[in-house]
Structures are given as C-alpha cells and as structure tokens.
Amino acid sequence: MKKRITSVLLALALCLTLLPTAALAAEGDNVDHDPHAGIALTMQDNNLMKDSSTWTPDTISPPSITGYKGYLFDGGTYYLNENLTLAYPIAIKGNVKLCLNGHTITYAGDNESAISLENFGDDSTAHLTLTDCSTGADHLGTISGGKGKVVMMQGPSQLDMYGGIITGSKGNGVLVSSECTFNMYGGKITGNGGWGVDISEGKFDMSGGTITGNTSYGVHVGPYNNDNSNVFNVSGKATITGNGTEGTAKNVYLGKDQTIHVTGEFTGTIGVTAQNPSAETPIVTPNRIGFNQGTFTSDDGAYGIDSADDNSGIVKLKAHEWKYALKSGSKDTITATCDCGAEGGSVTIKAPDADKLTYDGTAKEATLVPNGWRGADVDNSMITYRYNSGDSTYRPTDTTTDAGEYMASIKLGNGTPDETATVEYEIKQATLTAGDFNFKAPNSLFYNGKVPDLNPEKLFALRSGRTGYGTITAHYYLENGGSDEVTPCNAGTYTVKISVAEGTNFKAVTEPKLTNGSWKFTIQKDTPTIEVTETNPQITKGQPMNISDWAKFSSNTDEDAKLTYTLDGDPTGIKLEGTKLTAENNASTAPTFNIKVTAEETKNFHAPVEVTIPVKVQDKAPEQLPGRVTQSDMTYGDGVLPDPVYTKPTGTTEVTITYTGTLRKDSSEYNSTQKPTEAGAYTVTVTCKTSTDVYTGTTTFTIAPKSIEDMTVALKENEFVYNGTEQSVTVESVGELTAADYTVTDDNAATNVGTYTVTVTGKGNYGGETKATWTIAPKELTVQSATVNFKTYDGTKNADVSEVKFNGLVDDTLIRSTDYAVKAEFDSADAADSCTATVTVTLKDTIAAKNYTLTNTDCKGSAAIKKASQTVTIPSGKSITKNGVGVDISTWASAAGVPGGSEPGKLTYSLTGGAYNGVTLDGTVLTVQKEATAESIIIKVQAADTKNYEASEGKTFTVTVTNKETVEISVTYADKTYDGKAIAPAGTLTVEGDKVPAKDLEVLYESTDGKGYNKTEAPKDAGAYKVTYKVADSNENYTGSVTRAFTISPRKVTVAPADKNMTKGSAIPTFELTSKDLVAGDTLKPNKAPKFSCFEKDNVAVSTSTAAGTYTITWTNMDGTTFDNGNYTVTTSATGTLTISNRSSGGGSSSDRDSHDSNPVIKTETKNNADGSTTKTETRKDGSVTQTTTGKDGSVSKTETKKDGSSVTENKAADGSTGTVKTDKNGQTEAKTALSNKAIEDAKKSGEAVKAPVEVKATKNSSTAPTVKVELPKNSGETKVEIPVSNVKPGTVAVLVHPDGTEEIVKNSLPTEDGIQLTVNGSATVKIVDNSKDFVDTRNHWAREEIDFVSARELVNGISATRYAPDATATRAQLWTILARQNDTDLSGGANWYEKAQLWSKDKGISDGTNPNGTINRAQMVTMLWRTMGQPAAGGSASFADVPADSYYAQAVAWAIENGITAGVGGGRFDPNSTCTRAQIATFLARSMK
Secondary structure, three states, X not given: OHHHHHHHHHHHHOOOOOOOHHHOOOOOOOOOXXXXXXXXXXXXXXXXXXXXEEOOOOEEOXXXXXXXXXXXXXXXXXXXXXXXXXXOOXXXXXXXXXXXXXXXXXXXXXXXXXXXXXXXXXXXXXXXXXXXXXXXXXXXXXXXXXXXXXXXXXXXXXXXXXXXXXXXXXXXXXEEOOOEEEEEOOOEEOXXXXXXXXXXXXXXXXXXXXXXOOOOOOEEEOOEOOEOOOEEEEEEOOEEOOOOOOOOOOOEEEOOOOOEEEEEEEOOEEEEEEOOOOOOOOOEEEOOOOOEOOEEEEOOOOEEEEEOOOOOOOEEEEEOOEEEEXXXXXXXXXXXXXXXXXXXXXXXXXXXXXXXXXXXXXXXXXXXXXXXXXXXXXXXXXXXXXXXXXXXXXXXXXXXXXXXXXXXXXXXXOOOOOEEEEEEEEEEOEOOOHHHEEEOOOOOXXXXXXXXXXXXXXXXXXXXXXOOOOOEEEEEEEOOOOOOEEOOOOOEEEEEEEEEOOOOOEOOEEEEEEOOOOOEEEEEOEOOEEEEOOOOXXXXXXXXXXXXXXXXXXXXXXXXXXXXXXXXXXXXXXXXEOOEEEEOOOOOOOOOEEEEEEOOOOOOEOOOOOEEEEEEEEOOOOEEOOOOOEOOOEEOOOOOOOOOEOOOOOOOOEEEEEEEEEEOXXXXXXXXXXXOOOOEEEEEEEEEEOOOXXXXXXXXXXXXXXXXXXXXXXXXXXXXXXXXXXXXXXXXXXXXXXXXXXXXXXXXXXXXXXXXXXXXXXXXXXXXXXXXXXXXXOEEEEEEEEEEEOEEOOOOOEEEEEEEEEEOOOOOOOOEOOOEEEEEEEOOOOOEEEXXXXXXEEXXXXXXXXXXXXXXXXXXXXXXXXXXXXXXXXXOOEEEEOOOOOEEOOOOOXXXXXOOOOOOOOEEEEEEOOOOOOEEEEOOEEEEOOOOOOOEEEEEEEEOOOOOEOOOOOEEEEEEEEOOEEOOEEOOOOOEXXXXXXXXXXXXXXXXXXXXXXXXXXXXXXXOOOOOOEEOOOOOOOEEEEEEEEOOOOOOOEEOEEEEEEEEEOEEEEEEEOOEEEEOOOOOOOOOEXXXXXXXXXXXXXXXXXXXXXXXXXXXXXXXXXXXXXXXXXXXXXXXXXXXXXXXXXXXXXEEEEEEEOOOOXXXXXXXXXOOOOOOEEEEEEEEOOOOOEEEEEEEOOOOEEEEEEOOOOOXXXXXXXXXXXXXXXXXXXXOOEEEEEEOOOOOXXXXXXXXXXXXXXXXXXXXXXXXXXXXOOEOOOOOOOEEEEEOOOOOOEEEEEEEEOOOOOOEEEEEEOOOOOEEEXXXXXXXXXXXXXXEEOEEEEEEEEOOOOOOOOOOOOOHHHHHHHHHOOOOXXXXXXXXXXXXXXXXXXXXXXXXXXXXXXXXXXXXXXXXXXXXXXXXXXXXXXXXXXXXXXXXXHHHHHHHOOOOOOOOOOOOOOOOOOOOOHHHHXXXXXXXXXXXXXXXXXXXXXXXXXHHHHHHHHHHHO
C-alpha cells in the first residue's frame, strides 16, 4: 500500500489530461439509471482520481468513534484507474460520487466496514453515489472487505447504487440504520457471509439490480426494539433470489408484522420468508392495483404463496396442512404429507447409544433425527418421557438420569389426527468401588466410655454428586487387633470397611467389603484430673482421720480410679497408713505439712497430674465451762458493774475475764479485761485453764443510757408577738446535762402565730426525750378606710369595694379574697348621686390571716348609683290584615331592665315613616281599614325614663299589611326503614290557634332523589322525600305553609338457600332461595335463575340413599346475582342446610336419637384465664361454636354463635342477676336482664349503680338500635342501673319505649366508662342509641363532648342540622327553655316559643321572667342552674377574687366549684359579668347532670 501511495505522489509531477467536472452529467439529479452510460472516459495512469486530479490520501480519526482511522473522501467525484487495496476503510463526508471503472477496491483491515457513511465532523448528511462507469455490460467494478459489513450507514446518510458489486464481507453487505436511505437502481450485492442488506430501522428502495449468493438472507427486514420503522420498497425489475446455503432458500426475511411495499410497476422476482405468516397478514402490499406484476415465491417449503383474488396485488403466505403418520412397520418414525401432494419427509426418535446406558449421574436422553423434514418445527425439547422403576408400570418423568426402563415419545399433529412415535431403552445399575466414595474421618475423638456418633451417611459421600445407592453399613476393626469386627469405644486406632445395600442406581456391595488404607480414625486417651474435695483441712492432735474422700478422680466418664495418698517428707508426729492420718501430741501446729495424691496411667486414661493438699495441725478444742456464765445489766451512773457469776472446773490454775462490746455514744469498739462504765452492749468471756484442758463460757449484758424524761428544760424566752420574721428560742439548760449530752429538735424556730414544742433528746450515756412549749401571739390590726366604687343600677344594694386600708400590717401580707373577705352594702338600692355604704371586713381562716386580730370590722364609704339602660326588643315578621279590626300590639315589643330590679319604663308606640291612609294607632291598638293602600307600616317604640332607668332610644319595626293572615303550621316527620306502609307524621299536625282546620290543609309529597314521586298520597317505597302542607289558596282570610324532609331507607334482607329436610329414601327436595325479613306480600326476583349443588362427599351429590346427617346446600351462581326491588338492600349468603333423617322404626322418634349425632361436637378446647376463670369452647359439625366461661366467683357466661353470624349469650352473675343477649344474622340485637335483690341491695349500700349482666352496641338509627328490657324485683323502688355498652360515647342515650310503641329520650341517662346509667322503677324497655349530632363547627372545639351530651338529649339544639354556633351568645329565654326541657316540662302552646318556659322559671323561682331577649352572663347562668337544682348548700365559699361573698351569685358559684361544674377562667377569677356562650352553657349543664 505504501508503494502504491508513493507512485500516486510521484505522478503529481506529470501533466495529465483530466476529466472535466461535468463528466458526471447527471450529478445531483434524481436518476434511476447509470449516469455514465455512453460517456467516453479518458483513462489516466494514476490509480485513483478526484475531480480531474490525482487523489491525495488523507486520513480521519474522529473522537466520536473510538479507535477509528480511515481514508477521508471529503466531497467530490472519485474514479479508479486500477485495482486498489486499502489498509484503512473509506470515510464518506459530504456529497461523494465514486466510479469503480471496472476495477476493485479491496479493504484488507480489521475494521467493521470497508466504507462508512457517518457524521465525520459536522451535521451534514453523508451521500455516496456508487457507479461503475466501465464499458462492459456487467459493470464488474467491485468493493469488498469489512469484518462486519461492506458498507455501514450510521446516522443521517444516503447511498445511491447504480452499478458495481458489493461483496466479500464476513458479515453483511450493507447495513441501513436509522435515518439512512439506500436506493438501489442497479448493480449486485453478493458473496457476503451474513445478510446482503440489513434494514435496521432504515429505508431500502430497490428498483433494479440483483441480490443473490449471500449466505444468510438476501434482505433482512427488522424489527428492532419492537419498532416498525423499517421500510422496504420494491419496483422495476428488482431481483432477490439464490440466497442461503445447503439448498435452503433464504432471500427476504420479514420480521414480525413487516411488509414489502410495491411502490411502482414491479416485474422482478423475490423469495420470501416471514416470521409470523398467517392467512390474515399480507407480506406484500402495492400502493395501487396493477403495480404488482412480479413474482413472489416462498423460501420455506412449508408455505405457499396466496395472492388475492381481486387482482389487488396483495400477497400472503399460506402454510401446508401437514398430516402425520407412523412409518409403516415402525414405532419410532413419523412421516408428513400434505393434501396438496407435497411430501414433508420424516423424523425418527432415537435411543441413546448402548455403550452410554449405564448410570453415571447424567441424563440419557433420546434425540430426534429429521430426514428431509418439512413439517412442524421439531427439537429434542418436545420429547416426553415415562419411567418404569421395576413394577412394569410407566409413569411420566422429567428426568432420564436414574437406572431403570424408559419410554421416550414425541407427538405431532393438531388433533386430526395426532401421531406418536416412541422408543424404549434401559439405563443399567452401576457397580460401586471404594474410589467412588469420599471418606471424612471423625476428628477430636477422646475416650468417654461411650461409642462416638459414627453415622456412615456422614462419614461417606458419593463422589460427583451421584445418588441412588442403598443403606451404608460401617464395620470397624482395631488396628493391630486382628480381623475381628469390634465396636469402637476404647482408645485406639480403627480401620473402617463398608457394605452397601442395593439402591436405585447401584448394585449391592457385600463381600469383599469396600475399604482403602486411608479409611481410619483414632479415639485418643482421656486426660483426667485429680480434684481436691477437702480444702484447707485440719487435724486435731490425738484424733485420727480417714482422708480417702479428700480428693476424687475426675474424667469424661463415670469410671473411677484408685488414688494413692503419701506424705510429702517426714513431718514430726505425723503418721499416714493408707488413708488413715494421725497427729500425735508432739506434732507441730505451725506451719502446715503436705499430702501428695497420685493415680496410674491405664488403657483409656493418661496419668493425671499429681496434686498436693496442705494440712494444718491444731490443738484440742477448748471445752465449755460447767454451768452458765451470768452477768447483770445496769443503768449508766448506777455504780460499779458486778462480777460475772460462773463455776470453776476442778483443778483450775488460771482465770481470765475479757469484756468486748460497742459504746453507744460513738459506736466505737470496747475490748478490755477492765469492767466497762459507759452505756453500750457488751459480751463477757470467762476462760479457765487446768493442767490439761481449757474451758470457756460467754454471756451478753447491757449498760442502759440514763433517761432524761423527768429533767426540766429551761428556755431563755417563751412568748413572742407576730412580726413577720422567723423567731426562735434558745435552750439554756436541761437538768444536770451538758450540751454534749442532748440534741434539740422540732419547733425551735417559727414565723407564724401558734404554739410550738421544743423536743430535747438525750444522746450518748443519756436517752429518752423531754419537751417545752413556746408561743407567737397575733398582732393587732385596724381597718382604717375603704374605697367604694360607683355602679350602675342593678336592683340590689350590693356595693363593690376596690381598696381596703389597714393600720398595723407587716409588709402588706394580707390578700383580699384569700386572707380576708369584704362585704359592702348601700343603704338603698335605688339610683342616686351619693349613696352611703357600710363596709365589713372579716379575716379568713388562712395562715396569713391568723397572724392578726382585728380591733374593728366596719367602716363607711360612699359612691354614686347611676341609672341603668333598659333594653327594648322589637318583633320581626309581624303582619296585620286589612279588615278594620283593631289589634293590640302592646306585647309586640318588650322592655327589660336589670334582672331582679325595678320595672322598666312604659312603652309608647307611634307611627313613623310618613302618613298612612286608612291606618290608625290609638295607644297600642293598631287598625288598618280595607281601603288602606300601604303595603307596610313602620312603628316606633320607646321605653320612658324612670327613677332607676334612662329613657331608651327609639326603635322601629315594620308590619306587613296583608289581605290574609299568615298562620304557623307545625308538623314533624321522622326517618324510617321501609316496612310496606305509607309514612305518617311523627306527631300531631297543628295550625296556629286552630284558625284553619288541619284536615283542610293541602298536602303534597315529592321525591328529592330524582325518582319523580309527586303525589298527595304518602309514599311507602324507599327514597328521599319532602312533604309540604299549605293553607289552600281559596281561603280568603289565612295563608301559610311548611315543608319537612324525610327518608325511607331500604330494608336490609338476607337471601340464601332455604334449609330443607327429608327422610332417607325419599325424593330429594327442590332447592330454592329464601329471604328473611321480607315484608309480607313483597317478592325479590333475581336477574338469573339460581343454581344449587349439595354433595355428601368429594363432589358426590346427595341421593335417596345418602346417610342421615346434615349437608351443605350451595348456591353455585350467587356471584353477579342482583334483585329488582329497590326497597331492599340485599345481602347474599351462599349456603343452606339439608337435613336427612332416618325413617322411624319404633322405639322412640329418630329425632330423639339423632339430634346430637347429626351435629356432634367435633372439637373442645379449655383455657384457664389470668383472672382465675375457665373458658370452654365447643365447635360442632355445622360450624356453630359454644363458649362457656365460668368465673372463680361462680358467675357463668355462655355464648352460642351460629354459622350465619347470629348468636345468643346467656349470663348469670355471682349475685344471682341474669341476662340474655340475642343477635340475629342481620345484626339486630335484643337483650333482657333480671336483676336480683342481692345485687340491688349491695349497690344501694355502696351508692353505686347495679351493673346489668348484658352488653350491647349502640347504633345511629333507632330502628336498628339494640333493645334492652330491664326487670327489677317487686318493691325495689327507684334503682340506678348501668347497661354495659361496647361503644359508649357522650352522645349515647337511652330511649324509653312506652307500651304503645312511642319512644322518649331519657334525658338523665348518663354515659359511664363502660355503658349507660339510668334510673328504673319496676321495669323498663329501652333502646341504646348513638344520638350524636356531628356539628361541623364543634369537631375540634374544646367543649365538643359536652355539646354532644346536651344536644343528644335534645336539651340544647343546634342552630341548624349541621351547625351549633358554640361561641355565640345565648338569651335568657333560651336558658329558661333549656332548663325547662331538662326538667321534662311541657312547653307546647303559649303565645310564643318561650312563654311556657318563662312561666315555669318564674313559678319555680329560677328567674323573675323579665328581659327574655337579654344575653346571659356567667353569674346568671350558674345562679339559675343552682336554683334549678334546689339551691343546695355548698361546703365552702367561692374562692375567686371577683366573686364578693355578699353577691347574689356567691353561693351558686361556691356550689359549682365544689361539684366540678366550673373552675373559673384562670388567674383566680370567675369573670361573673362575662357573656356566657352556648358552649359554656352546654358545659355547665352537662357537668351538673353528671
């Protein structure tokens, strides 16, 4: 190559006749023929020219292509003058035209391609036009080489091929990638090792030329990455034939869903193979009819070409319909034939070679051998196997490894018919050798008297993972111990041999046994120890000892060995004979001597290490003195301690008396032969010695401290007067004692008034206590003056004092309300500019107040009482009829002064807003004549000035003038559950003043859920409705209407297979559905006919011969079943019960005999609970469960739960009370309880409620709520009863069910921690209802629980169904009404909504009934509540700074504090005049009831 390039460079010096630029006449045009045909070319001496000049080689190595280096063709026209061999590939950049001129470019390098069309340095499109230019008709110029392809198109590029040959790649001829276009107008692509053209997401237009002789496929059409972006267009005389190898045609391969498009008139020939051919999927689609006149053939002999009948040119592949049969006389060969006459060859299933059919742990599989096979694809994975392990029965298997007989099969066909070829062969058992096993010798074995764990399966493992041998038996032989088999236990080395039982894959091994020289293991001798059992032993002179148990032999076995004891040396006076040790009188007692212990080595034990035992020699022990030693106790200071009393032994030569003990004064130890004198606890020891023995004796005694109880304590000073500082006393003397003999404790220092005691306690030699008292007297205090505040008239003489001054205070230590109370009262309650008040001060019983005594209690002050404002309340919504009849309007407005004060000023009414024709107001009588023209009248009202009130401002209100009078209509409706009956009002329909008969009202019922109900008749079907009552338009005098909403909820029913009964031998009953709780006369129609099954066992249907018992009826098509009746919510259950009984044969009914056997207990469990109770659980055959719990107090609770979810619980309490709770399968619960005399008596004694032995769960809807019937013994009187409720909350209430069926909320039913408490007299039936209202503005409010409590009991209602307005104020009339409701007062009737409550509050002394529209403050709220409760006395007084003791509300506040109703607003304040909110009212009321 270097030489050729050199010749090119030398030729630059020559004068050349160059080809002009216009030599390629059609350059840049879209042509479909060779642009050089017929052009005379001037041949040059140079081998490659560019644009009429000799080409100068230039290389490119773009950084974007790692390791790439190529010759750069950078635009222009190139043509060959001779063959050219290149070391680097050609890189095309820009628009390049290459004329081969009949010559060859050969790429000899290792790069992927000979020519690359890529992005080499800019974003332009690489465009190569390839032609030949030679005069020969075959245009034989050639480009060859490339490891993967000849031409690689990568990135935006275009190749136009008019002539030449692309050949010689080990891979593909041309790769057409994404964004690339290959237009083939002529030339040939041939002789490539892969595909001629690989379309990889690019576009290939072929309108001429030939693709042939390529090894894999001529053209490969994707897809790649599941992308159908490949485009393959054909037209003209494009020819693709003769590709593939070994007689297999592989021309065009169409991947999944790929198609050949005929884009122009096509007359060529193309062979096709498709990935997923079908009769529906075209493989060729022309752009229009008539384009496709060419020939398409099927490369795959299994398919034919199916052209459309409509001459559209659409082409599809059609498969042969092969039929399969066993070759005649053969079981292992299948042949294929087609009705069209085509032969599909044969395929044979072949057994493994005979020399390989001995077990070796590998699979021995059959193989398929095709012979000209064209039928369905077959491979060895289609072969199935059956295995015969020796019982002549073949069973399916997935493996062919184990020894045994096999049958291999392959089945072909699509059922018309199928054909199976089989071959049988046997894998023989292998013979074991010692070399087949790995031996793992056990290690670290030491003699322990036992046979070690020598499991052969752990010692031996078959090499190479083979399996299927029988049980291994190990045989052991002691090395150098002969040929006898032994049990390995004793220490020594053992040889192992094995015999093996026959297994699946191996023959048995018996004799000779398998072994080799390495199959050995050793049991080593144990190394025992000598354990010393007698530590620090001592021997007494003259007393021989047996020392055989001073040590013991210790090993890993229970075996013992003889121990030998010997003296270490020759100690004086010591003898050891065997194990008998003696110390004679001449033996030394100091220091010690040693005894050595040893043992000998044995067959299984090494000799243990010698041990030494040191032994101490002691003299003979002292003996006890004859008789007792006694010593008298004494008290400190009573004289000298007497001598101890004892008996001397005969021959006593020496006596020693020693005293030991602990001194009381400092806990120091005493040890002396001198007698002790100070207080303490002592021991005296007497020792007597004779010539041969020593005798001792001891006793204890005490020197008690001297008592100081009768000694006199002298104080320096013992009377003081309070001065605000700590004062203390000094002890001057205590009898004869010194300061070191006593301590002073308790009250020797104090600050406050009182009598104190000083305690003096003796110490050291003195004990006991003596006392003295001293006092601090109160200081005199004088009330100097008081400042009285002015006030606004409030109807009382109460005065408020802002300041009290004292003479004699120490550091202003008294706090008002805490330490002293101030009460002030004006001489008169009436308003005046200056009013005298008497102020009284009382000291309280506090520590600070007790430090003073008042010399006076009263003083005078003065202040003004100003006139109060009066409130005028005006009406709204008033109207008057034009009829000339006067109407008294004196009560339309009202004036209110202060509560409890004088009467407000007189109201005056006047017309305002202009003149009114035909309207007069005479005092308080308003008259409107018929001829009046005004549609409304404005009236001004004002309260006059009085002694105690300022005149009010004038207020106006509007009166509507009507031809008719509007009346108020009252009616209520309650929601209900569908019962087949038309709905009716929940209460009485009334009209204000009975001015219009209720029966004359018009009524209209309408649906509000879109169901279109609009009738005067009351509805009965489920839905949401509203009803409107109105005065008929024809009524000349009155008008008015009211609308109420209500809901009729669907009824809950359960549909299930009906339970059936039959007698054995009779006909099977007809199975059907049944509905519980369906209203009489109603039906439920399913959307499909029900189907049932009933099996006695394992899908065997019950029959007339089925044994007696219970069987499950199953509704098999329940899923998806719906019903057509909107009045019901349907729950479906899939099962029912068929009960089959035996025929009666006398001797009693079969039901008596079989009632238990047909539903026996199949499981019983008993559990002992932590509280001492026992629970027994029994499960029966039908799935029902009975649970009985017996308490250690004798109480019993029994619950039976059915399979359908229904249950019955029966309870008996230890006190004799009983209870029953029944819950049906729909969840409806009824309970009944009878309380015993004992339970009631015990509860009344303790002041608690009787707890009923039942438990229920509250519901939101009264119709589904549980009912509880409570029965008391006769003459029990009113009794508090607690009904346990599992989900109790503040809004849970008891609803009393009257005998006539009407219901009433029990307002004093109180939630407890476990349930609801109410008072019962005799008996009562109640429902437990969750009546919580869920107001949206109380969900996160601090008073939510209290609001839930009062609203659920309908004491305080919300301002709407969803809002309560907790922080809004309340009026006096509203509070009267709330308290009246609490006391079950009838509030119906009255001139307005609050009149009956107003009269009740005045009658009961709760309020004076004035100012109904005035707001309530906290003082008024507490006072009215206190009065409602009967004005109970409080145990103390109010402790708030802003609650004077003489105020009208002081006792009420004290009562509220004592009963936990209020704790004030913080900071020691009650804030009596602050407005009371609706939340506070709910809180006060709820706490008072609880």
